[in-house]
């Protein structure tokens with residue numbers, strides 16, 4: 001960790017290399033250490049490469065002091081040389097994923113909408129290699145498939161994660177002097193699984209298996225993403241050929257590799273009205289058994305009042321009255 005400032009600036013420079021002169025980038029800033037370090041590096045890079053840099057803070061209204069925090073973050077960012085901060089208020093009290101999940105979904109929607117509104121070419125997020133490794137470990141512990149194990153993408157639409165290849169320690173060692181980062185109390189609260197992975201599981205893995213474990217987990221994420229992309233594309237192609245909303249020929253489904261067939265069945269069930277958040281791997285496996293191990297059973301009930309049935313050589317998803 002000889003030159004953390006250089007490492008962070010290089011990572012930001014590379015992530016922004018394709019932007020045209022005069023383009024605007026926004027740093028998504030929570031006020032935490034990672035996004036403050038990212039903001040400082042982005043201000044430095046933008047100042048030397050003809051880009052405009054601003055910042056955006058999302059106020060979820062979840063923590064009582066969040067408005068005050070947003071104000072002090074804004075002041076710190078202006079001090080780092082970024083344009084005045086855009087603060088966006090979102091309502092995270094509704095949604096299917098609990099307060100944290102709803103806040104995350106609302107945040108990504110708000111960040112993307114803000115980029116469109118201000119004409120920004122990219123919004124930068126401060127996720128690090130440690131965040132990626134934690135996500136992979138949490139996915140492994142849940143028995144996730146390659147899509148979940150692929151963690152966070154370095155690019156997704158307008159969102160970019162320049163620090164995904166850097167350890168959190170490097171990012172924090174490059175923190176600018178002056179602003180005091182705000183620490184989200186959840187980060188250290190070991191009642192949360194992610195905090196336990198961060199403070200207890202990953203350190204033990206590194207002590208026992210070597211310091212390269214986090215980078216290895218991040219590599220797993222990259223490999224899993226490539227596999228998941230290929231399998232998803234194949235499933236899409238199958239559905240494009242047979243049609244998403246009609247009956248699915250069982251003979252055709254039975255010949256597909258299981259990983260592709262599961263994806264086809266999941267997509268078809270969602271297209272027919274089963275909510276993606278409620279449709280589990282066990283539901284999909286039960287529908288799969290109608291294809292591969294059918295012994296005349298009547299059908300499978302699915303979330304959203306849907307029923308999967310097999311008759312006359314085709315599989316159908318129908319809404320139950």
Ligand SMILES: Nc1ncnc2c1ncn2[C@@H]1O[C@H](COP(=O)(O)OP(=O)(O)OP(=O)(O)O)[C@@H](O)[C@H]1O
Pocket residue numbers: 027028029030031032033034035036056057058059060107124125126127131184187
């Ligand atoms: N309220 C928010 N407003 C704007 N951006 C946010 C907000 N919360 C999180 N982000 C963005 O998402 C990234 C990851 O946030 P998260 O809370 O998962 O991780 P973190 O390790 O606590 O990061 P940080 O130290 O920057 O808070 C942040 O670095 C930031 O870029």
